[in-house]
Amino acid sequence: METVSQLLSRPLPLSTGRTAHVRLSQIRSFLYVLQTCAALDLTGLVPITDDASEDFIVGSELGLTGRFAKNLCDGVSKALSTTTLRHIKFGDYQASEPRIENKIPDVVMLSMPGCQSVAILEFKPWWGVRLESYPISRGYMYLVPLQSHLSQLVNYMRINMLKFGALSTYKTTVFVKRTDAYHFELSLPVDEGASNPTVRECLLAMAAFASEGRLLPNAGRLADKSGMRMNK
Numbered sequence: 001m002e003t004v005s006q007l008l009s010r011p012l013p014l015s016t017g018r019t020a021h022v023r024l025s026q027i028r029s030f031l032y033v034l035q036t037c038a039a040l041d042l043t044g045l046v047p048i049t050d051d052a053s054e055d056f057i058v059g060s061e062l063g064l065t066g067r068f069a070k071n072l073c074d075g076v077s078k079a080l081s082t083t084t085l086r087h088i089k090f091g092d093y094q095a096s097e098p099r100i101e102n103k104i105p106d107v108v109m110l111s112m113p114g115c116q117s118v119a120i121l122e123f124k125p126w127w128g129v130r131l132e133s134y135p136i137s138r139g140y141m142y143l144v145p146l147q148s149h150l151s152q153l154v155n156y157m158r159i160n161m162l163k164f165g166a167l168s169t170y171k172t173t174v175f176v177k178r179t180d181a182y183h184f185e186l187s188l189p190v191d192e193g194a195s196n197p198t199v200r201e202c203l204l205a206m207a208a209f210a211s212e213g214r215l216l217p218n219a220g221r222l223a224d225k226s227g228m229r230m231n232k
Helices: 004-009 029-038 061-080 140-159 199-211
Strands: 023-026 088-091 107-111 116-123 164-168 172-180 183-186
Touching (some): 004 199, 029 199, 061 088, 088 199, 107 199, 116 140, 116 199, 140 164, 140 172, 140 183, 172 199
Parallel strands (some): 023 183, 116 164
Antiparallel strands (some): 107 116, 172 183
16 A cells, blocks of 8 residues: 555656647646645645556557546546545546537546546657647747647647647646637646656646635627637
């Protein structure tokens, strides 16, 4: 057995495989990830998560989703189960109520027992999407190469009226907060080997933030079909 804090504080096992106008700004609430985690009781014991045995060769988005579910979602689920956030689970969007049948994100956070989505998780292969190369700190116009990928996540968040989401290649994860109908804040890229905070701690914090209020009503349609246009 190990404590929840020990589980969360470990970096992810390294991955192996193939080599209307929306405003974007840098997220602020994720500056408080460690404080948010510290506010939870993480002294409970959970079964040891064996990160050292990870030896799965990834070559597709499907395989990537499996690694994310095993190494990130499962670990954070263990942690959540020992806290006041035990009602937050990870699952398929098709299990959620209500849902949009033809718009299906990769994974969602669910509030049980009603299976209501509280956050969206979307995955992209790291060999095709270099999230680490485009930090929001360089300015929102620097994100143009990521426009189609961020647009997909933004669209999922809007049609489900959710405040929180994440775009991840496993190697790098960017967390997104929707503050009004057309304003989205982005975290700096979080590396798979990051510590203080780790990706797991960031995801636990996102669960805490999302549980405080998941819905943000839309105010009209987006300016284009992609769900995002980055103009001054």
